[in-house]
Amino acid sequence: MHDNENYILVNTITIRDLIAQYDIQNISILKLDIEGKEIDVIKDLIIKKIFPKQILVDFEGLFPPQELVLMILSVLMKCFYKTIIN
Numbered sequence: 001m002h003d004n005e006n007y008i009l010v011n012t013i014t015i016r017d018l019i020a021q022y023d024i025q026n027i028s029i030l031k032l033d034i035e036g037k038e039i040d041v042i043k044d045l046i047i048k049k050i051f052p053k054q055i056l057v058d059f060e061g062l063f064p065p066q067e068l069v070l071m072i073l074s075v076l077m078k079c080f081y082k083t084i085i086n
Helices: 015-021 038-047 066-078
Strands: 030-034 054-057
Touching: 015 030, 015 038, 038 054, 038 066
Parallel strands: 030 054
Antiparallel strands: none
């Protein structure tokens, strides 16, 4: 049993479904601040060949393995994204 004070359940939608639902032709900016799932979403974007013009990712407060973050940055650069770490 989970402690309800530590999490909440929310409805979600995939980016592909969101694109279809609203007939989105291109994405100028995609901001990800989703508490630990940013890396999974980036990998899914690449697999599904969804390439926003800009992807803003907030890793603050997260401690993903450094090699995984570096791998994602490498994949993004291979997809011709410029990476800026602030």
